[in-house]
Amino acid sequence: MSWQRARTDEQIEQRIDEIVQATERLFERYAYDEITFVMIAREADFTRSNLYKYFRTTEEVLLEILMREMTNWRIDVEKSLRGRSWTVQEFSRAWMASLKRHRRMMKLFSIMNTTIEKNSTLEKLIEFKRHAMVEWGGIGVVLAGIFRFRSEESVMQFVYAQLAFVIGASPIWEMTENQKKAMEVAGVMMSEAEMEGMFVGSIESLLRGVIVA
Structure with missing residues (x-):
């Protein structure tokens, strides 16, 4: 990159996009x-000092990706x-399918509390929390x-409960070969279809607990 200092908001956003895209590739x-x-x-073809102008840590870049x-x-x-009628079971399967389409988000959620947030600045954390509230509200x-x-509170109870579920469940789709082999030898290996069925059932149970039948 022939480096030029970003002076406008548009140029700054372009630099941030370049950093994010590079990190996504990694x-x-x-x-x-x-x-x-x-x-x-x-x-990203940046110097470390130039990268430091936009993010303070690797985890802050991951937090930007998560947002x-x-x-x-x-x-x-x-x-x-939106815009159609669902049974609880149909919805639970569709909800699970939407999560599977966003596995990077699930992977990042699984390390959000233990790693990403711990190594991010207060300013970036506040930005993330505000962004999350808007998205959860949507x-x-x-x-x-x-x-x-x-109740209105029940809506967010489901949102937050499924978030905890996502954080716990997501690593199962990202197991190493050693982890898979260990589960197979121990006799606890399930197929992806079996795991998905278990997860769908869990989402269904969460939902039935907060809606009016």
Whole structure:
């Protein structure tokens, strides 16, 4: 890159996009704990000092990616679930399908509390929390338009409960060969279809607990 200082908001956003896209490419090839600031700078064709002007840590870049992934998922939910009648079981399968279409988001959620947030600045964390509230609110609007919930609070109870579920479940789709082999030898290996069925059942149970039958 022939480096020129970003002076306008548009140029700054372009630089941030370049950093995010470079990190996304790395995230497809490496585990999150293998990605370093130096690797991101090299992939984005930035110097480390220039990268530092936009993000303070690798985790802050991942937090930016997670915010974008959340927005993409909310848009997907609006397009795929809104405007039609669902049974609880049908909805649970469609909800699970939407999560599977956004596996990067699920992977990032699985390390959000243990790694990403711990190594991000207060300023970036506040930005993330505000962004998350907007996106969860958008998801809640879609849900409230499909089912009759016991209360307004019940809508967000489901949103937050399924978030905890996503954080716990997502690593199962990203197991290493050693992990798969260990489960197979131990006799606890399930097919992806069996795991998905179990997850759909869990979502269905969560939903039935907060809606009016």
